[in-house]
Amino acid sequence: MTGATARQVPVPPEAGLAVPARPHWGAMAALSHAFAFGVAAPIYSFVTAHETWRASCRALGALVPGPRVLDLGVGTGTSALEMARGGGKLHLGLDRSAEMLRRAARAARAEGASLPLVRADGMALPVRDGALDGVTGHSFLYLLPDPAAALAEVRRVLRPGGRVAFLEPRAGRPALRDAFAGGPRCAASMLLWRGMSRLHARFHEAGLAALLARAGLRGARAWPVLGGHGVMATAERPE
Numbered sequence: 001m002t003g004a005t006a007r008q009v010p011v012p013p014e015a016g017l018a019v020p021a022r023p024h025w026g027a028m029a030a031l032s033h034a035f036a037f038g039v040a041a042p043i044y045s046f047v048t049a050h051e052t053w054r055a056s057c058r059a060l061g062a063l064v065p066g067p068r069v070l071d072l073g074v075g076t077g078t079s080a081l082e083m084a085r086g087g088g089k090l091h092l093g094l095d096r097s098a099e100m101l102r103r104a105a106r107a108a109r110a111e112g113a114s115l116p117l118v119r120a121d122g123m124a125l126p127v128r129d130g131a132l133d134g135v136t137g138h139s140f141l142y143l144l145p146d147p148a149a150a151l152a153e154v155r156r157v158l159r160p161g162g163r164v165a166f167l168e169p170r171a172g173r174p175a176l177r178d179a180f181a182g183g184p185r186c187a188a189s190m191l192l193w194r195g196m197s198r199l200h201a202r203f204h205e206a207g208l209a210a211l212l213a214r215a216g217l218r219g220a221r222a223w224p225v226l227g228g229h230g231v232m233a234t235a236e237r238p239e
Ligand SMILES: C[S@@+](CC[C@H](N)C(=O)[O-])C[C@H]1O[C@@H](n2cnc3c(N)ncnc32)[C@H](O)[C@@H]1O
Pocket: 037, 048, 057, 072, 073, 074, 075, 076, 077, 078, 079, 094, 095, 096, 097, 100, 120, 121, 122, 123, 137, 138, 139, 140, 143, 144
């Protein structure tokens, strides 16, 4: 499995954006979303508890400056807690699922870590303009009905010079053997991710970078990670 140092892809001006799921899968997508991040939260926690997932979270966190970083879709807390291991930044977690936030709070307590959490919709951030140095999202944008609108919100809450970093499911057909290289749990998490993203959306490098650029963020770039199962992207709010 590869980390954040993989090949970077320039953004063509006319790049497509997300590769959406088929429209008639909408109800299935809503159901799977409610299930995976509600009653099935323990399963989600179990399959993402492996070093490959954690390392991808740390790589994401390293892309944004501090001290104030908001992690969108913090889920069970893995992404924010792993990013916080870099030290020196205050990570805040946001999610709309009460069950996932309960688990994040428990995980933070177990580690003795400080992780302020807020329950809110990522489409309308309860944060004042320009208040943040960094915004991250690991497996977040692909679940949204309108990622472009969410990114406009992200731009609003970033200070000039602040930076975003996202890691999302990648469009295309990655080799399954790469997922198995990280062990059985890694394979399970990639399969779950493939299934969920089949129902929601996936991104090409160029599409994800173009989404960031169209939200008014500068220097957008994106590259494949997690053996081609994921795409990581970063960009900056202009001064
Ligand atoms: C796949 S989990 C990612 C969890 C975590 N970032 C990680 O890496 O393990 C996605 C999270 O996004 C949350 N989410 C989805 N749509 C959301 C929205 N519109 N606003 C806030 N959170 C949302 C879900 O509740 C879920 O906890």
